[in-house]
Amino acid sequence: LSYGATAKVIYRDIAVETGYGLGLDAGVVYKVDTVITAAVAVTDLTSTFLAYSNDNTETIYPAVKPALSIRLARREVEAILTGQTILRFEGRRQTAELWQGNISADFQAGLEVSYRKAAFGRVGYDQGRFAAGLGAAFDRYLIDLAYLHHNDLDDTFRVSAGVTF
Numbered sequence: 001l002s003y004g005a006t007a008k009v010i011y012r013d014i015a016v017e018t019g020y021g022l023g024l025d026a027g028v029v030y031k032v033d034t035v036i037t038a039a040v041a042v043t044d045l046t047s048t049f050l051a052y053s054n055d056n057t058e059t060i061y062p063a064v065k066p067a068l069s070i071r072l073a074r075r076e077v078e079a080i081l082t083g084q085t086i087l088r089f090e091g092r093r094q095t096a097e098l099w100q101g102n103i104s105a106d107f108q109a110g111l112e113v114s115y116r117k118a119a120f121g122r123v124g125y126d127q128g129r130f131a132a133g134l135g136a137a138f139d140r141y142l143i144d145l146a147y148l149h150h151n152d153l154d155d156t157f158r159v160s161a162g163v164t165f
Contacts, residue, residue: 142162
C-alpha cells in the first residue's frame with residue numbers, strides 16, 4: 001500500500017483572462033499483484049480556489065477518482081493499460097458522461113508505453129476527447145508534456161515536473 005499527496009500551482013490562460021490558484025491532491029495505491037494495481041485519488045481535496053485577472057473567482061470542488069491498471073512488461077519495455085472514473089458531487093448533469101442527481105461520472109482510459117522506465121509515450125481517451133503525452137525520468141526527476149484535444153476551445157497543453165522521494 002502506498003499513499004501520497006501533492007500541492008499544485010495552477011495557471012490558466014483563457015482567451016481574455018488569466019488565473020492562478022493553489023490546490024491539494026491525495027491518493028492511495030494498492031498493488032494487487034505484479035500485473036494489477038488499484039488506486040483511489042481525491043483531487044482538489046480542500047477545494048481549489050482560482051483568482052482571475054478580471055476579478056472573477058472560481059472554486060474547483062473535490063473529485064474522487066477510482067482507477068485500475070494492468071501492467072505488462074517484457075525486457076526493457078513496459079505497457080500499462082489504465083481506466084478511471086471521475087466522480088463529482090456538484091450536479092454537473094448534461095456536462096457529464098453519466099449522472100444521477102448531484103453525482104456525475106466521467107471516464108478516462110489510456111495506454112502508456114515506456115522504455116527502461118526513462119522514456120514514456122502515452123495515448124488515451126479523456127471524457128470523449130483524444131489525449132496524448134510524452135515523458136522522461138532522470139534519477140528522481142520527472143518531466144511530462146500532455147496534449148488534450150478540444151472541439152470547441154483551443155487545445156490544451158500541460159507541462160509538469162516532479163521529484164520522487
